[in-house]
Amino acid sequence: MKAEQLTCDYLVVGSGAVGMAFADVLLNETKANIIIVDKYAKPGGHWNLAYPFVTLHQPSAFYGVCSRELNRGVIDKTGMNKGLMSLASGAEVSAYFDAVMQETFLPSGRVQYFPLCNYEGDGKFTSITGGKTFEVSVNKKVVDATYLNTSIPLTHKPSFTRDDKVDFTPVNTLTQHVKKQENYVVLGGGKTGIDTCLWLLNNFVEPENIHWVVSRDAWLLNRKNTQPLDEFFFDSIGAQANQMEAIAQSSSIDNMFDKLEEKGVMLRIDESVRPSMFHGATVSEAELAALKRLPNIIRHGRVKHVGEHALEFDSAKWVMPKNTLVIDCSASAITNLDIKPVFNGNTITPQTVRAYQPVFSAALIAHVEAAYDDEATKQKLTQVVPLPNRDIDWVPMTAAMLRNMHIWSEAPELREWIRNCRLDGFSKIVHGVEKDDMAKLQVLGRLKGASQPAMAKLMEFMHMLRASEQIAS
CATH class of the missing domain: 3.40.50.720 (NAD(P)-binding Rossmann-like Domain)
Structure with a gap:
């Protein structure tokens, strides 16, 4: 043809x-x-x-x-x-x-x-x-x-094997597979796993009947800090100022995350577990409180095999309760x-x-x-x-991101385009600050004052990371 x-x-x-x-x-x-x-x-x-x-x-x-x-x-x-x-x-x-x-x-x-x-x-x-x-x-x-x-559970190839008799579904077809199961096992600790746990809770599944397999805990972002409306100025722009100050004042990468958490920029589900993952997922404070109610979070690394009666990991086995639906949320977003x-x-x-x-x-x-x-x-x-x-x-x-924002700020035409772009989010509420609004101007002053020291500290941390990676290799 x-x-x-x-x-x-x-x-x-x-x-x-x-x-x-x-x-x-x-x-x-x-x-x-x-x-x-x-x-x-x-x-x-x-x-x-x-x-x-x-x-x-x-x-x-x-x-x-x-x-x-x-x-x-x-x-x-x-x-x-x-x-x-x-x-x-x-x-x-x-x-x-x-x-x-x-x-x-x-x-x-x-x-x-x-x-x-x-x-x-x-x-x-x-x-x-x-x-x-x-x-x-x-x-x-x-x-x-x-x-x-973007990878999704419906079409991705799981990294684990499973027995044919397992009651199993990708999250995409979850609503078609719910049949009065007593227990639910959620595989995946990212955004999709969070959504699935919250959906189960919202649909009257008791917290103790949700078993969440989290190979790596994640740092999360507070959604209140992402609101592009003037009424949220002190949350959104305040969080950006807090972030720059936390970086600038930190003595190490771990200390930086501690300060980001103290200032409400970063969140985590369990304060006793140090997160090792960051994918940029956001949660509301109500969602975080709901996730904290889950008593059964399984932390044995990645699942290797989903058996009819147990989940197998590299160095552990977890016995599943009876009448369980296993839900695959393990696909990587990117x-x-x-x-x-x-x-x-x-x-x-x-x-x-x-x-x-x-x-x-x-x-x-x-x-x-x-x-x-x-x-x-x-x-x-x-x-x-x-x-x-x-x-x-x-x-x-x-x-x-800070490097790009600095470069864009020095290009007047592009700076103006960003300000008028609907997808930007925050430029309009920043440029809308009145000259006599001292409270908001103080926040902007904190943000500006901490940005350069924060960038210097990030460069220092990046040098440390490169050095440690060279030693490891």
């Missing part, structure tokens, strides 16, 4: 949140023609296969694409997120991205969308359903919006931690240029592509902030 020939300025591979945020800025800031190719039937990437009770972990107000609001500034009035800005459900996020495609992108006449297609490289892709092939002549650049690959240049010739590979915010990062990268001509300048403005895994990864992540 002869391939159909297509032409565009930008070929965007992937219509997940990153691809959509990138394409949205290109559409609004250039006259480019765009082709978007994706393996799923609808835009939204992994949200197409999300578990039914998933929500965003951070406010909907700064998620999605720049040009269309996902949240109307709604404050939750019930539930464990009560008093904080609402968190869109998976269904809401999926519907949102579909609406962006159907109501904004396609009607523009400058976007062509090819769902249910496998991209094969070199501008070639093939329809999954009909086998039709396409070859694209790209005038400007290919955008690989699939590089930050599977690709390697860093590539964002701008490399005729290829753009969106990655995080600000911690915790992949969609803002994608939008900023698209703006840099649209607004700047020199590749060296583009590379300077979009240096990658490494994704964290271990607790100590918080150090280079934070240092890279």
Whole structure:
């Protein structure tokens, strides 16, 4: 079958949140023609296969694409997120991205969308359903919006084996497998495991009937500190000032985390267990209190085998109670931690240029592509902030984020773009501070005053980490 020939300025591979945020800025800031190719039937990437009770972990107000609001500034009035800005459900996020495609992108006449297609490289892709092939002549650049690959329990390959007779389900199909089991074993200590434990508690499962397998405890972020509204200024911007002061005043990495915890920046579920993981998950104070009620947290490392009657670890075996449903929440949110240049010739590979915010990062990268001509300048403005895994990864992540923020502050046009970008979150409430509001100005003064000493301390810690890694190798 002869391939159909297509032409565009930008070929965007992937219509997940990153691809959509990138394409949205290109559409609004250039006259480019765009082709978007994706393996799923609808835009939204992994949200197409999300578990039914998933929500965003951070406010909907700064998620999605720049040009269309996902949240109307709604404050939750019930539930464990009560008093904080609402968190869109998976269904809401999926519907949102579909609406962006159907109501904004396609009607523009400058976007062509090819769902249910496998991209094969070199501008070639093939329809999954009909086998039709396409070859694209790209005038400007290919955008690989699939590089930050998200793994989900429904499709990932578990790192453990299991017996066929085990009552087992990925979290994505949990609601279909609940059949009055007496006990539930949750495998995975990350965001998905947290969500699953909270869902079970909210659905009247007693805490003692939830058995949570946590291979590594994690440092968590207080969601109250992520609220992009002026009424939360002293929480959100205050937490940033507290963070800089905690770093600047610390004598070691462990001492830094102790101070971050003392100042309410970092949280943990069990004060007697030292976390060794950080993935940027957020919890409300009510959610943290609920998780602290769980008496059965199993800490033997990673599960090697799920048997009919017991879980097997490297050096331990844990006997499961009778009538137990095992729930797999062990997939890693991001599977690709390697860093590539964002701008490399005729290829753009969106990655995080600000911690915790992949969609803002994608939008900023698209703006840099649209607004700047020199590749060296583009590379300077979009240096990658490494994704964290271990607790100590918080150090280079934070240092890279501060470096980028300093670079952006010295580029007036980009600084103004960030201030007006819906996905930024906090610039507007900072710039909205009145000149006579001494309480808020004091917070901003603390933040500014501690930033440079904090950066110096982070560089010192990074030198120590590199030295210890060289010795270990």
